[in-house]
Amino acid sequence: MPSLTTSTAAAIARARENAINRGGDADEICPVCKSSRYLNPNMRFLVNPECYHKMCESCVDRIFSQGPSQCPVVGCDKILRKQKFRKQTFEDIQVEREVDVRKRIAKTFNKRQEDFPSLKEFNDYLEEVETVTFNLLNSVDTNATEAKITAFEQSNKSSILQNAAKAAQEQQFALAQREFEKEHHRKARELENEIEASEKREKAEHKANLLKALEADNPDAEVAKVNKLARKKSSMRRENQERRARELEAARNAPAFQFMSNLNRVAEEAPPEKYDPVDGFDETNRYFMYRDRYESPWLDDTRNNKTVLAGGYLLQQYYERAVFEAFSGVGCFIEDPDIEAEEATPLGSFDTPMIDSTV
Amino acid sequence: MEDQLYTTTTQCKTWSFGPTTLSNLRSATNAAGVRSIKRGWKRARVEASSSTNTPLATTPIPSNNNTPTPIPADPSTIPDPEPLSPSEELTLVNYYMLRLMAMSDIFSFPSSVKATACIFLSRFHLHHSVHSYHPKHLLTTILFLATKTENNYLSTAEFCKRIPKLTPEAVLKYEFKVAGGIGWDFEIRHPLRGADGGIMELLTALGSNSTDSGLQTLREKLGQNPSRRVTDAAGRMKGYLTKEALVSDVYYHYTPPQIFLGALWLADKELAEAYIEWRFGENSTMGRPIKKKKKERKGKDKATEEESAAEAPKPPTLAPKLIPAVAACAEMMLKAQEYEKIPVDVLKRIDKKLHRCQNPQKFLGAGSPIGIGNDAPQQPKKQAEEVPPPEKKRKTEDDMFGGSLR
Numbered sequence: 193m194p195s196l197t198t199s200t201a202a203a204i205a206r207a208r209e210n211a212i213n214r215g216g217d218a219d220e221i222c223p224v225c226k227s228s229r230y231l232n233p234n235m236r237f238l239v240n241p242e243c244y245h246k247m248c249e250s251c252v253d254r255i256f257s258q259g260p261s262q263c264p265v266v267g268c269d270k271i272l273r274k275q276k277f278r279k280q281t282f283e284d285i286q287v288e289r290e291v292d293v294r295k296r297i298a299k300t301f302n303k304r305q306e307d308f309p310s311l312k313e314f315n316d317y318l319e320e321v322e323t324v325t326f327n328l329l330n331s332v333d334t335n336a337t338e339a340k341i342t343a344f345e346q347s348n349k350s351s352i353l354q355n356a357a358k359a360a361q362e363q364q365f366a367l368a369q370r371e372f373e374k375e376h377h378r379k380a381r382e383l384e385n386e387i388e389a390s391e392k393r394e395k396a397e398h399k400a401n402l403l404k405a406l407e408a409d410n411p412d413a414e415v416a417k418v419n420k421l422a423r424k425k426s427s428m429r430r431e432n433q434e435r436r437a438r439e440l441e442a443a444r445n446a447p448a449f450q451f452m453s454n455l456n457r458v459a460e461e462a463p464p465e466k467y468d469p470v471d472g473f474d475e476t477n478r479y480f481m482y483r484d485r486y487e488s489p490w491l492d493d494t495r496n497n498k499t500v501l502a503g504g505y506l507l508q509q510y511y512e513r514a515v516f517e518a519f520s521g522v523g524c525f526i527e528d529p530d531i532e533a534e535e536a537t538p539l540g541s542f543d544t545p546m547i548d549s550t551v
Numbered sequence: 552m553e554d555q556l557y558t559t560t561t562q563c564k565t566w567s568f569g570p571t572t573l574s575n576l577r578s579a580t581n582a583a584g585v586r587s588i589k590r591g592w593k594r595a596r597v598e599a600s601s602s603t604n605t606p607l608a609t610t611p612i613p614s615n616n617n618t619p620t621p622i623p624a625d626p627s628t629i630p631d632p633e634p635l636s637p638s639e640e641l642t643l644v645n646y647y648m649l650r651l652m653a654m655s656d657i658f659s660f661p662s663s664v665k666a667t668a669c670i671f672l673s674r675f676h677l678h679h680s681v682h683s684y685h686p687k688h689l690l691t692t693i694l695f696l697a698t699k700t701e702n703n704y705l706s707t708a709e710f711c712k713r714i715p716k717l718t719p720e721a722v723l724k725y726e727f728k729v730a731g732g733i734g735w736d737f738e739i740r741h742p743l744r745g746a747d748g749g750i751m752e753l754l755t756a757l758g759s760n761s762t763d764s765g766l767q768t769l770r771e772k773l774g775q776n777p778s779r780r781v782t783d784a785a786g787r788m789k790g791y792l793t794k795e796a797l798v799s800d801v802y803y804h805y806t807p808p809q810i811f812l813g814a815l816w817l818a819d820k821e822l823a824e825a826y827i828e829w830r831f832g833e834n835s836t837m838g839r840p841i842k843k844k845k846k847e848r849k850g851k852d853k854a855t856e857e858e859s860a861a862e863a864p865k866p867p868t869l870a871p872k873l874i875p876a877v878a879a880c881a882e883m884m885l886k887a888q889e890y891e892k893i894p895v896d897v898l899k900r901i902d903k904k905l906h907r908c909q910n911p912q913k914f915l916g917a918g919s920p921i922g923i924g925n926d927a928p929q930q931p932k933k934q935a936e937e938v939p940p941p942e943k944k945r946k947t948e949d950d951m952f953g954g955s956l957r
Contacts, residue, residue, distance in 0.1 A: 474552050479830070486751040487758050489782070514748025517740070521557030521806030522831075523869055525876060526567045 222248035224255075224264045238277040241292050243270040244285050252277050293328050297321060300345050302355040376444050383440065387433050394429070398422045479519040486511050557806060561736040566674060568803050574637070576677060581637040584680020588634055588908045588921055595911035595918020629914055632907040634682065639901050644676045645798050645890040646898050647686035652794065654694055658713055660703060662743060662793045668697035669797040670739050675732040677803075682908060683922045684732075691717055692725045700737045725923065739802075742792055742811035749811055750785045753826060754778055765829045772825040780822065787818035791884060799887030805880045809873070813880030827877065831869035 220229045222237070224247040229235050236249045245265040255261055256274035263270045282288045301321045308314040327337040345352065398418070405414030494500050495507055557563055568576065635643070648669045655665040671693045672686060691714065698705055707719035730737075756766055757777045773780050791814040796802070801810050816823040911918040 473555060477552055479553055480752065483752075483755060485755070486748075487754040488747075488751045491751075511748070511751070514744050515752055516553065516748070517742075517745035517807060518747075518749035518752065518811065519808055520553040520745070521563065521740070522808035522812075522873065523554040524557055524563065524806050525872065526563075526569065526804055526806065 222246075222251060224248070224251045237280060239280050239285070239288065240270075240272045240276050241278075241289075242272050242276065243268050244289055246280065246285070290329055294325060297325050297328070297341075299356075300341060300352060302352060302359065303348075304355060304358075307351070307355075376440070379440055380437075383433070383436055387429075390429060394422070394425060477516075477519075479522060480515055482512055482515065484508070486515070557740070560740055561734070561738065562740045562802075563806070565734060565736060566803060567806075570804065573677075573800060573803055577637045577641065580676075580678055580680050581635070581640055581682075584640075584682030585634040587680075588632070588682050591909075591918065591921035592631055592911045592915075595915045599915040599917035601917075632911075632914075633904060634908055635901065635905055639904075640676070640681050642890070642893060643681055643898070643901055643905070644672065644686055645887075646893065647690060648672055648798055649891065651690050651694060652797070654690060654714070655697075658694075658705075658710075660694075660698065661701070662789075663741060664694075664697045664701045664703050665793060666741050666743065666797055667701050667739050668694045670802055671697060671729065671733055673797075673800075673802070674734075674736075675729055679732050681905065684728075685905065685909070685922055688923060689725055689729055691722050692729050695722050696726060696729060696737075700739075728923070740807045742796065742807040742814070743789075745807050746785070746788060746792060746811040746814065749808070749815075750781060750788075753781055757781065765832065769825050769829045772821060780819070784815060784819035784822050788814040791817050795884040795887045798890050799883050801880050801883050804883070805876065809876055809880055810884075812873070812877040813884055816877050816881040817884060823877065824874065827870050827873055831873055833868055833870070 221227070222235065223245070227235070227248065227250070232248075232250075237246050238249055238252050239246050240263070243263050243265070245263055245268055247264065251264065252274060255264055256272060256277070260271050260273045262268075263272050280288055282291065301317075301324070303317060305311070305314045308317065324337055324340060327333060401418045401421070402415065405411060405418045408414045491507065491510070494505075501507075651668050651672060652665055655668060672689065675689065675693070676684070676686065691710075695705075695707070695710055698710070707722055710722065711717040711719055757770065757773075770777055788811070792811065795817075796810050796814060801813065805813065812823055812827060815826065907914065909921045912920065
């Protein structure tokens, strides 16, 4: 449809997409060739991270096997390559795109906390990264953002490489450790199985011996002998098992892997300064102390007035409030120049003669 | 803690000024008001000249103006009105503050409502010139707002019943403006309750049989019957707190306890001085019961150690600084008494000036009134009863069943 202007084309594309989405069969019909899964049960949908338009595998083969070509979706003028097509991981295409963008950003911005002198700077850096990501995702000054990314890449080439290498190394270590853990678990399981089997065997043996002993002439003595033997065997076995378990444990904490257990541990920091929720507020009263009872001629009636007290009126509270107010601010002198200087700034903010608006 | 808490209040943060700051603020507000008057007159002049050029223009004068206006021959010959000076503005505001107190007394509101209303008015006009907002239009609004603030709520209907010719609309019309004008800082720290607490404490201390040396000297200074003397002084002090303290600027310059002490100073200078010496002087125990002190003396080392560990370190002696402040505060309050004695004709002259400023249409024959409240149709009538002799006003207000029904 070459005669259509881009805006109408985009509108049509949107309308079609909406129609497909509304029908709930977005997974069933290829938006490009309109062939449905009903006819082709093996149909797979692919997307290209260039524009994230969905199409079926056969369309991809048909259109892009000759080399790079324009996206067949109306209104999309991106040139796509077959090689870049892949299966969609997330149902929501926005999420798919975000994951891609984040992957890309993470490759460039791979600094770690230990690269920064303080937590605050690290947090600032993280925020910066997040801003860049957000800009890319929502196409807010894309050019400026891209320029920023390139500049960062240029200036931090070596550290990016270093950090990438470090990350790869860590991954390797983690992999090795996981393997080791697996092996360890396997061994432990084996040991357990062995123990169980031997126990069973011993029990059966013991039972057989017992029966044999009962058949003998002097059953009591024979039984005692068999029991003693069984006890000796089982204690020997237990000892053996314990030794092996100890060996296994020792192998696990072998020095070769010691550093790995430290790998994920957060470095111990000095404890942060104690947080003061009231910001240095002092609760003691400087000028007075509360008493239980004050002499006040006009309150004396109230003290014994049941109609007032029944309602929950606490004379003590009035005392406290009144005495507090008697001294609250007695030490503040408003004419002090520093206070005055502070207060001199917000002058005139109220000055709004509203003549024109009222008349 | 007490001072620290006070510094977090809006009264301390936004409504406390040194004297120069306050006067600067007032003159800035006055200048703004004068500017608005000048603008209004300029506009009126332009309108007047255009209307004289075309005599056939239909309505050059606002139709609601039912007093026949002598149309001058040439508006340009009439000089610009003389605006009010900052001190004149203050005089007017203070006069209306006294009116506000009288109005509050009609309702027999508690003194806290009265005090709050007065401070509202004062604060509002600190930032809004009377040129733009004539206080007479705001009185009822402010009083009503104060009743709500101080938990003494009356419905508007009830409120309007007590004052003749008052409608709920008139009360509520400027409420938003007033509330915004005082910066939404409704809570005002009055010295009233604090004064009550201070006197209570003093009486209790005098009544106790402690042997605090400071208290002993205080007792000696107070003569035969210390409690009686304190009670008498407290009564007089309350009078100062509910009048002079409000009309003067002490709320801007001093903290509530200082105002309370200032009022006490006015009521009984000797007592106030002795009291401050006892509470905040060199050897003050800061009101701690003497029992503790005795214990401290007995087990000297241990007790003192415990004491000092458990309590905040003693603040430096406050009295040398406090006494001059309190004295100045008292003097300022005493000066405020002059506002009551201002003769009526002075007030009338000020109001006439203001009237001329606000109503260019009456003198130029064109233009529109300036400021709020001047656009009401029955405006000339209001103007007439605006500054009546106080006795006449009282008569109408004291009418038992309110004004006549309309």
